[in-house]
Amino acid sequence: MSAANVRNTHPLIRKLETVFPLSDEERKAILALPIDQRVIEAHQDIVREGDRPSRSFVIADGVACAFRMTGEGKRQILAFHITGDMPDLQSLHLQTLDISIGTITACKVGFIQHEDLQRLCERQARVAAALWRETLIYAAMFREWITNIGRRQALGRAAHFMCEYIVRARAMGLVEDYSCELPITQEELSDAMGLSIVHVNRVLQELRKLGLINLESRHLTVLDWTRLQEVGDFDAGYLHLPKTAT
Amino acid sequence: MSAANVRNTHPLIRKLETVFPLSDEERKAILALPIDQRVIEAHQDIVREGDRPSRSFVIADGVACAFRMTGEGKRQILAFHITGDMPDLQSLHLQTLDISIGTITACKVGFIQHEDLQRLCERQARVAAALWRETLIYAAMFREWITNIGRRQALGRAAHFMCEYIVRARAMGLVEDYSCELPITQEELSDAMGLSIVHVNRVLQELRKLGLINLESRHLTVLDWTRLQEVGDFDAGYLHLPKTAT
DNA sequence: CGCACTCTTGACCGAGATCAACATTCGTGG
DNA sequence: CCACGAATGTTGATCTCGGTCAAGAGTGCG
Known part of the structure; x- marks a missing residue:
């Protein structure tokens, strides 16, 4: 699938098919879901x-982030969400949201009513399992992120971030030759990595100086994947991607 | 329910009933689950x-922790798990574990085969939803923990930890008068909070000096719940406990 | 073309790490 | 029941990574 025609598929189908091929019936059931598409x-x-x-949403295009605010007004970004992600899928079973989700770029977003998702889950057990699985992978990403913030220094943290981002983007077909859009400011990065803006700036320069990445005008290119993984102590296992995509 | 007779109930029933009262049929289905109980x-x-x-487990008694190791051999503890928790429930849908789970104290643990859980989920939709929900709450705890490590300083981190622990323990009936067992060493705390042992020690002394907690011989007492919450910037919302338990 | 946002650089500071003893507690075997 | 060693907790001195403050340089958009 080329990056071009991939954009025309139903984002949910695209996401689930990174796990296993859907049956015709499953595909039909998903396509039958009423979706309220809009651009934010x-x-x-x-x-x-x-x-x-009373509904969840799938990101059809763009980048969003989940975040929480501290009592002292500091922001912690918990995850960046890209095409195919369902950042608040949890609200299907947890009434009250414990996070906010905001757009980074303009986003094409498709809202799906919980009742429709619930009905889909009751009738298509594999789809239910795949959605559950999806939330479990987010949890795995959070775990990895705790490790990253808790036990790696700034340079490794940043390298790790770049690895995770590009691997996830590739799984959705958004990467060509280790190169993808990264429309995230250094301030946003700092709120994700638990660092100050200034230090993020210095660490990014260090990664460039080391010849590991190129990052300019919102575009990331990984120059030395092997060493970037080493510096970032990165192993994609926790993302639970199918072997072909790794 | 007193803390004494609570210990005699099926740990899974006890946990699920903190969310909603089970029907007789559901209760029967859970009691029919083959469980391989053992002490570790x-x-x-x-x-x-x-x-x-090929199986998950529920902790019937004791404290365990989920952790990951860094490439440099540092340990990050992601969560402490107490009675009623199912720390690797995720393995029901994610083949390969991305974490290790180890005991802190001796634990009574009940192993349940995935196939049995799967069958239970197919037949008891509410139980399936409750288990899914359970994994979502773990994810919420991870998110909160990222925020804690990323954007709060050491004192707040520690205070937050104490708040979370005692609230979760109370939900399982393990707390009397803001007081419970906390069989966790300062080294383990440091690996959870992303701090050094020495600094954890100093921060705990600070919490004692401030008159917020008493912590000695593996026993925690909260002396000033309101101020501890303030210092820890704690709001139990993310734990999604029923109102009665909060 | 001007203002706001983002990125960059330098100087200084401080929370928390590290290192090194020492104290205390606890489990174990004699 | 005591003795001893290992684990855990405590304290002080010093260092460092990353924070904070401040000012400028690009960059892009209305």
């Missing part, structure tokens, strides 16, 4: 902590 | 990163 401009909250959503 | 002594790994378990 950059730097808007899609849902907020404390909301009690 | 302290400081043993129950499962290891890379394992492909």
Whole structure:
């Protein structure tokens, strides 16, 4: 599948098919889901902590992030979400959202009512399992991120981030030759990595100086994948991608 | 329910009933699950990163922890698990474990085959949802922990930990008067909080000096719950406990 | 073309790490 | 029941990674 025609598929189908090929019936059931598609401009909250959503959404295009605010007004970004992700799928079973989700770039977003998802899950056991699985992978990413913030220094943290991002983007067909869009500012990176903006800047320069990455005008190119993984102490296992995509 | 007779209930029933009252049929279905109960002594790994378990387990008694190791041999503890927890429930849908789970104290552990859990889920939709929900709450705890490590300083981190631990323990009926067992060494705490042992020691003394907690011989007492929550920037919302338990 | 956002650089500071003893507790075997 | 060694907890001195502050340089958009 080329990156071009991939954009025309149903984002949910595209995501689930990275796990296993869907049956015709399953595909039909997903296509029958009523989806409320809309475009949300950059730097808007899609849902907020404390909301009690009656629907979840899938990102069809763009980059969003899940975040929490500290009592002292500091922001912690928990994850960046790209095409195919369902960042608040959890609200299907947890009434009150414990995170906010905001756009980084303009996003094409498809809202799906919980009742429709629930019905889909009841009738298509494999799809239910795949969605459950999806939430489990987010949990695995969070675990890895705790490890990253808790026990790696700044340079490794940044390298790790780059590895994770590009691997996830590749799984959705957004990467050509170790190169992809990375429309994330250094401030956003700092809120994700638990560092100051200034230090993120220095660490990125270090990664460039080491010849590991090229990062300019919102475009990331990995120059030395092997060494970047080493520096970032990265092993894609926790993302649970099918072998072909790794 | 007193803490004494609570110990005699099926740990899974006890856990699920913190969410909603089970029907007779559901209760019967759970009691019919073949469980392989055994005691595992302290400081043993129950499962290891890379394992492909064919069963999950529920902790009937004791404290365990989920952890990952860095490339440089540093340990990051991701969560402490207490009575009623199913720390590797994720393995039901993710083949390969991305974490290890080890005992802190001796643990009574009940292993349940995946196939049996799967069958239970197919037949008891509410139980399936409750188990899914359980994994979602773990994810919420991970998110909170990222925030804690990424954007709070040491004192707040420690205070937050104490808050979370005692709230979770209370939900399982293990707390009397803001007081419970905390059989966790400062080294283990340091690996959880992303701090050095020495600094954990100093921070704990600070919490004692502030009159917020009492912590000696593996026993934690919260002396000033309101201020401890303030210092720890703690709000139990993310634990998604029923109102009665909060 | 001007203002706001983002990135970059330098100087200084401080929370927490590291190193090194020492104290205390606890489990174990004699 | 005591003795001893290992694990755990405590304290002080010093160092360092990363934070904070401040100012400038690009960059892009209205």
